[in-house]
Every structure is written in structure tokens, then in C-alpha cells.
Amino acid sequence: MKELFPAKQVMGFVFSLILTVVALLVYFTDMSFAVGMTVLLITAFIQAFLQLVVFMHAGESKDGSAIYTNVFYGVVIALVTIFGSLLILIWDM
């Protein structure tokens, strides 16, 4: 039975639960918008990275570097699209 619950994945799960609870502090405590957003950005990106490495085994095969490059490229384009649009349409810069 024990072999079915590898320590790495159990730790990954516990850590992602902790990150979720930390993110929830934004709701349950009184934080300024800037502090809250900083907390959320940090917890969300750590958690996404955790999923990628621990659960999706992104780096384990010989295609690991191609996979990371592909994901990294996707994320960069995503961030440029999101923040570029916000910059022009919402923050009015």
C-alpha cells in the first residue's frame, strides 16, 4: 500500500494545499490590494510550477528541454498578451 503513495507526490500535494491556504489569507484577512495581488501572483505561479514538475513529470524524458522551452514560450506569449492588453486598455499608459 505504501508504495502507491510516493513521498514526492504526497509532499507536492501537501505543499499545494499549503499554497492554497496562503492564497486564501487574501480573502480571510484584511490586506491592501497591492499586497494581496503580490501574494496571489507568488502562490499561483509556484503552484503551477509544482504541478508541472512534480505531477506532469515535464523534465523526465529526453524531450524535457523541448517541453520546458515550449511551456516557457507559451507562458511568455500569454503574459505579453495579458499585460500588454491591460497596459493599453485598462491602465491607460
Place this chain on the structure above:
Amino acid sequence: MKIDHTQPLEYSTDQNQLNILGFWIFLGAEIMLFATLFTSYFIFEGRTGSGPTPAEIFEITPVLIETFVLLTSSFTIGLGVHAMRLGRKNAMLTFFGVTLLLGLVFLGVEIYEFMHYYHVGATYQTSGFTAGLLTLLGTHGAHVTLGLFWGLFIILQVKKRGLTPENANKSFIFSLYWHFLDVVWIFIFSFVYLKGMM
């Protein structure tokens, strides 16, 4: 078909390795799909018109249930892949089954949530905010729904034909899809719900 026994079953042939790499490239495109939906949501978030604001319609309880259920399902499918690598077919099928049940709970709560939005007057056509919100949530929910059927067929195939390199490959790729949906949900949870209720 040359089978490399030093690799886990899902990587054991060249075709299998290419399938996995190809699916990652698809996930790269999925990142962009959700990025555009997040973009339109963020832009329309403040355009509530005469409709409700985010803080008025979001409820913490269903969001908490959805988050923890999906997070746990991502864990259980990870355990399923681990069991598959140990060659424990029944354990793997149990973990995949638990994953799909959790996915079903998630979907049930999301349907409840959509009904709640309808009842408080936040429909697709109410405002820019609700249109952006429901498109984003709906696209994610549609992915989960598709995943439920996909996972069901994977379970049936493994049950019927056993753990072959081909089936292991399909199962692994399905697990990538499911983890990806959890990653998207982490961002929805953080930057739609928690940001909206802050």
C-alpha cells in the same frame, strides 16, 4: 514496433515519446487559449454596467469546494500514473476512477454556481464582466466535461486490453490534460475569485 524496456511503458516506443511531446505542444496552444480568455476577462472585469459586480455574486463556499476537489483529483491522477508505472493495473484504475468522481463533483458544484449566477441576474448578456466571466469559466468547465468522457474511455480501454505501451501512453497523456486543467483552475481561483472578493 521496438519496445525499450528501460523506459516506463508510456515512453517505451518512439511513437509514444512523440505522442507525449506532441501533446505538450498542444498544451502550449491551450495556454494561449486561456490567456486570451483571461485577457478579455480582465479588460471587462470593471465594465459591470447596471449588472452586479464580482464581489456581489461570488460565493466563497462553492469556490473552496471546487478548488480542493480539483486539487485532490490532480493528486489522485498523479498517483494513478505512479501505480501504472509499478504495473499495478487495479490500483491505477481505482485512482483514475476516484479522479473522475472528483471531476464529477467539481462539475456539479460549477453547475450549481452557474444557476446561482442566473438567479442573481448575472447572465451571459448582462454586462461585459459577466460575459467575460462565463466564457472563461465555461471554457474551463467544457474542458473538464470532455476530460470526464475521455477518462472514462481510457479506464474502459485499460480494463479491456490491459497495460500495453499504447494504453499506458494514452493514460499518461490524459493525466497531462487533467493536471493542466488544475493549473488553469489555480489561476481562475486566484485572479478571478480571490481577486474579485478581495
